[in-house]
Amino acid sequence: MEMLDLPAHELRDAVAGRRVSAREVAERSLVRIERLDPRLKAFLTLRKDAALRDADALDASIARGEPPGPLAGVPMALKDNLCTRGVRTTCASRILGNFVPTYDATVVEKLRAAGALLVGKTNMDEFAMGSSTENSAFGPTLNPWDVTRVPGGSSGGTTAAVAAGLATAGLGSDTGGSIRQPASLCGVVGLKPTYGRVSRFGLVAFASSLDQIGPITRNVRDAALCLQAIAGPDPRDSTSASVETPDFLRDLEAGAKGLRLGIPKEYFGAGIDPEVASAVEAAIDVLRRAGATTQEVSLPHTDYGIAAYYVVAPAEASSNLARYDGVRYGLRAADTRGLLSMYEETRRQGFGREVSRRIMLGTFALSSGYYDAYYQKALKVRRRIKDDFDAAFGSVDALVCPTSPVPAFKLGEKADDPLQMYLADVFTVCLNMAGLPGISVPCGLAGGKLPIGLQILGRAFDESTVLRVARAYERETDWHSRRPEVAEA
Amino acid sequence: MPGVLPVLNRAAYELGIRAALALHCEIAPFTKFDRKNYFYPDLPKAYQISQFDIPLSRQGWLDVDVAGRALRVRIHRAHLEEDAGKLLHPELREGGDPADDGGGGGGVRAGRAGYSLVDFNRSGVPLLEIVTEPDMRTPEEAYEYLTALKRVLQYSGVSDCDMEKGSLRCDANVSVRPRGSETLGTRTETKNLNSFKFLAKALAHEAARQIKVLEAGGRVVQETRLWDPIAGETRPMRSKEEAHDYRYFPEPDLVPFVITPAEVERIRAALPEMPAERCARFVEQLGLPPKDAEVLTTDRGLAEYFESCVALENAPRAIANWLLGDVRKEMNERHLDIESLPVRPERLVELVRLVEGAQITRLVGKDVLTEMVVSGKDAAAIVREKGLLQIADAASLGPIVDKVLGANAKAVTDYRAGKKAALSSLVGQVMKETRGKANAPLVTRLLQEKLGG
Amino acid sequence: MKVDPALVDHVARLARLGLTPDDRLRYVSELTRILAYVEKLNTLDVAGAEPLVHPFEGRNVFRPDAVQASPPPEDGLANAPDRIEKFFKVPKVIE
Structure with missing residues (x-):
């Protein structure tokens, strides 16, 4: 078996036990990236020499007998909206095309401390706005299962890299499904933690009350391992929760027996691909056979999720992205006349279509005369959405449903119709609105070749149960071990 | 960023x-x-x-x-x-x-x-x-x-x-x-x-x-x-x-x-009394003139210094006079503020007591204050070292008064001719002889007696 | 909600987003269509609902008033598109 296809925890143990050197792992990863990434375009920036230097330092420290971290020697890919000191961080936007942060995000610090080898920064929808990674100023990333299709988004670069084995694991961010949906479309595991579980310090903001960083891996245990490494309160993020970080590995193998699972009926309605529906129903059967009990539940405001989300997220985004004004960093349009023209030209040239659209939408929703009817109203619906989950979790331990209504769609298929693209998030946005944790795990292949994802949603700060259900399912199936064949470019 | x-x-x-x-x-x-x-x-x-x-x-x-x-x-x-x-x-x-x-x-x-x-x-x-x-x-x-x-x-x-x-x-x-x-x-x-x-x-x-x-x-x-x-x-x-x-x-x-x-x-409990309320209290309870109270309360440090002094010696008017007069002058000349003034409230109160208790004269007191600021010594030590205690007995002052009268014949003549102002020049001479230590009212009385009223 | 070109211009100006004539036309139709979808929110009665801003009701998060090492000024200026010494340079602010 190719070393890079090992689960992160096994690879880590091999490096820690000096059966393989970190240097060797890093080199293999970089070679594979060099070979396959011209085809997939998952990476925007590589840390070639830096990753090798880090690997050498790690090998030296292990040789000195220092205890290796929980991710020692694991090659990891970082979504390009996570600030990395000295390494270009673009958010796949022209406006940050030359931006080099002078600090590391908290999660980056934590991964370094855990011994991870950070091999590069990955492509994404610009400022994480999109569901296909087509909205990148640097061109789309392709789905390793079918290069005529999208990998999903917005964390499509990390997801494609992990699915194709260019990296063993990676980090994405999830504002309305941006970890879970691409994980579903690429046949990997994607975990969106509870809002506040992971520090957002150093994550370039899209929508501050929805954004959350999480791991993208090839199995559930690795997701737990990565979450363990990045979770915890951070004094630099006021919204990081001051709750204890549990041992996410403790109950991982506890199985499904005795768990009460809810099946939200609104997640199986019109618009869902029949193959997706049957794969998810089969997965629920697997969990039932593994000892879980199931019951139908209702989340009545699900159908309003997209509408409310596409007010709240753009509203926050319009404010968060106002700082890209050509003054302190990033692009400044050349040859403008005066301040106003400098602002307007810089932003016109710097932002892509989808980002501009959401800035317009969000600015409108907050503007005088429309605030109550749009923004305020959406926040009230948001309350109802959260109430729905609270009610459901009164009688069940987790919810199971599809992650995406459809498998990977063709490049360009939805690119001209923003509303159709927004509707791709129909099963993922409500979780962000409520701040709850969720995971997507592979549960089938549509037409025998396009991955389908099973989504498991949990109570606030109960990632342990989410991971336990996911692992219980994974133990009974081998969908997670299917790997795409990627031809060289 | x-x-x-x-x-x-x-x-x-x-x-x-x-x-x-x-x-x-x-x-x-x-x-x-x-x-x-x-x-x-x-x-x-x-x-x-x-x-x-x-x-x-x-x-x-x-x-x-x-x-x-x-x-x-x-x-x-x-x-x-x-x-x-x-x-x-x-x-x-x-x-x-x-x-x-x-x-x-x-x-x-x-x-x-x-x-x-x-x-x-x-x-x-x-x-x-x-x-x-x-x-x-x-x-x-x-x-x-x-x-x-x-x-x-x-x-x-x-x-x-x-x-x-x-x-x-x-x-x-x-x-x-x-x-x-x-x-x-x-x-x-x-x-x-x-x-x-x-x-x-x-x-x-x-x-x-x-x-x-x-x-x-x-x-x-x-x-x-x-x-x-x-x-x-x-x-x-x-x-x-x-x-x-x-x-x-x-x-x-x-x-x-x-x-x-x-x-x-x-x-709220940790809030100090506000200047307007404090000013009113200084006037009503401590009997300060409104103008003095206002100046004292403009600066919180000054007001607190004043209150510390009054707590040690219930002589608010005298203390206010010192603070707003000579103490302020010393601070201005030496670019000190009340916090950096080396004379702390207990020391200033000692000085005020010496003056109010007529142990030293007001005039000597001013010099003692300067010395306190410069040397950091306490008033009693300065008075003791320099022998500045007030001379307030007729037996000690008599010979000095006689000496001054003998040496200032013109002033004596002027006084007797009705120029009452000459008296203060003679008092001044006695003070000069005693380096300011003489009790001024007593000197005046002795001179008047000897000049025959 | 009918979005007209004047509203597009107004919003774009608030957002300091330059528009080409094509952009303006595109936004008229796109925003009209998206808002028509969003207006399904109006079919809900949410009069009694408390607006939810933060997913969780965290309260009173402070940092201590302690002096911390600040990053060197050069860090803040490193990405400046235009600068003079330790200042960011911008087009003249007032006419």
């Missing part, structure tokens, strides 16, 4: 509550922050974290003395927000040095170089914005309000209120209305008021400008104007800007804040 997040400084929050309490405001049991969105080069996120609909505090007041008349200025609200950066305009100073506009936005003069500079060093620093009701009618009232406000804020330890450092800044709204009219006219806001003097000048100028506009049949436009201290006038600041729409919404990067009654009481 992208990715960076705000966290509220606890001291800023507590000082904000303290200031609000000192201004008799109601403290909100629940407060939150909002984003005020607008583009300006000094605003690094293109929004300012401020408070919109639920400010930290509301509805307070401050009593102001305007030339002996009491004026109560109502406080509309006091809320926390973050400071912006500073805009600089390169051409203002000779030699091309960047000149500071001092205020939270806008510059003073158009530049020829076609650019402005931004310094973000102070951006994100917490500040408290205190907004009054339209309760002041003249520039003088505004001046006195700001003076009183500064005193309260300094007193409560909230701020040093140093305008030069920017720790107190002021934007002033002005409107005019016809005599007898009940409704306020359209107001303008003036920025860049870097000193109390500018405040009064700018207000007077702006009111006159508005009157002129109205009398010419024009209309006052609600706008932000900038005081230009060089030209001595206000001018519109954002002339080309459309109407503002700040698109306030709750700041998602900060959590809300709950202020319990117990917390409010804890902060």
Whole structure:
């Protein structure tokens, strides 16, 4: 078996036990990236020499007998909206095309401390706005299962890299499904933690009350391992929760027996691909056979999720992205006349279509005369959405449903119709609105070749149960071990 | 920088509550922050974290003395927000040095170089914005309000209120209305008021400008104007800007804040007595003249020094006289403030006791004070070392008086010829002989006796 | 909600987003269509609902008033598109 296809925890143990050197792992990863990434375009920036230097330092420290971290020697890919000191961080936007942060995000610090080898920064929808990674100023990333299709988004670069084995694991961010949906479309595991579980310090903001960083891996245990490494309160993020970080590995193998699972009926309605529906129903059967009990539940405001989300997220985004004004960093349009023209030209040239659209939408929703009817109203619906989950979790331990209504769609298929693209998030946005944790795990292949994802949603700060259900399912199936064949470019 | 997040400084929050309490405001049991969105080069996120609909505090007041008349200025609200950066305009100073506009936005003069500079060093620093009701009618009232406000804020330890450092800044709204009219006219806001003097000048100028506009049949436009201290006038600041729409919404990067009654009481209990109340108490309970009480209470340190002294020796008038007279003179000459004065209250009280108890003369006392400041020694030691105890017995003074009379025949003659003023010259001579130690009334009596009344 | 070109211009100006004539037309149709979808929110009665801003009701998060090492000024200026010494340079602010 190719070393890079090992689960992160096994690879880590091999490096820690000096059966393989970190240097060797890093080199293999970089070679594979060099070979396959011209085809997939998952990476925007590589840390070639830096990753090798880090690997050498790690090998030296292990040789000195220092205890290796929980991710020692694991090659990891970082979504390009996570600030990395000295390494270009673009958010796949022209406006940050030359931006080099002078600090590391908290999660980056934590991964370094855990011994991870950070091999590069990955492509994404610009400022994480999109569901296909087509909205990148640097061109789309392709789905390793079918290069005529999208990998999903917005964390499509990390997801494609992990699915194709260019990296063993990676980090994405999830504002309305941006970890879970691409994980579903690429046949990997994607975990969106509870809002506040992971520090957002150093994550370039899209929508501050929805954004959350999480791991993208090839199995559930690795997701737990990565979450363990990045979770915890951070004094630099006021919204990081001051709750204890549990041992996410403790109950991982506890199985499904005795768990009460809810099946939200609104997640199986019109618009869902029949193959997706049957794969998810089969997965629920697997969990039932593994000892879980199931019951139908209702989340009545699900159908309003997209509408409310596409007010709240753009509203926050319009404010968060106002700082890209050509003054302190990033692009400044050349040859403008005066301040106003400098602002307007810089932003016109710097932002892509989808980002501009959401800035317009969000600015409108907050503007005088429309605030109550749009923004305020959406926040009230948001309350109802959260109430729905609270009610459901009164009688069940987790919810199971599809992650995406459809498998990977063709490049360009939805690119001209923003509303159709927004509707791709129909099963993922409500979780962000409520701040709850969720995971997507592979549960089938549509037409025998396009991955389908099973989504498991949990109570606030109960990632342990989410991971336990996911692992219980994974133990009974081998969908997670299917790997795409990627031809060289 | 992208990715960076705000966290509220606890001291800023507590000082904000303290200031609000000192201004008799109601403290909100629940407060939150909002984003005020607008583009300006000094605003690094293109929004300012401020408070919109639920400010930290509301509805307070401050009593102001305007030339002996009491004026109560109502406080509309006091809320926390973050400071912006500073805009600089390169051409203002000779030699091309960047000149500071001092205020939270806008510059003073158009530049020829076609650019402005931004310094973000102070951006994100917490500040408290205190907004009054339209309760002041003249520039003088505004001046006195700001003076009183500064005193309260300094007193409560909230701020040093140093305008030069920017720790107190002021934007002033002005409107005019016809005599007898009940409704306020359209107001303008003036920025860049870097000193109390500018405040009064700018207000007077702006009111006159508005009157002129109205009398010419024009209309006052609600706008932000900038005081230009060089030209001595206000001018519109954002002339080309459309109407503002700040698109306030709750700041998602900060959590809300709950202020319990117990917390409010804890902060209230730690508040010192405010200057106006303290001044009244000094007059009523300690019998100080109002003028002295006011001077003593302007500076909290001075007032507390005074109170420490009075606690040791119940002689408020004498102590006030020393503090406002010789002690202040010593401080001025040596550039000391009350905190750095080496003579602490217990030492000053010893000196006052020596003088009041007639052990040394007032004249000697002044020199002893100087010596105390310079050497740090206590009064008794100085008196002992230098033999400065007052000579107050006729037996000791008699020979000295005789000697002086013998040596000053002309003064004696003058006195006897009816020039009573000659007596004080003779007293002076005795004092000189005794290096100020002689008890002056006794000397006078002895001289009069010997000169035959 | 009918979005007209004047509204597009107004919103774009608030957002300091330059528009080409094509952009303006595109936004008229796109925003109209998206808002028509969003208006399904109006079919819900949410009069009694408390607006939800933060997913969780965290309260009173402070940092201590302690002096911390600040990053060197050069870090803040490193990405400046235009600068003079320790200042960011911008087009003249007032006419």
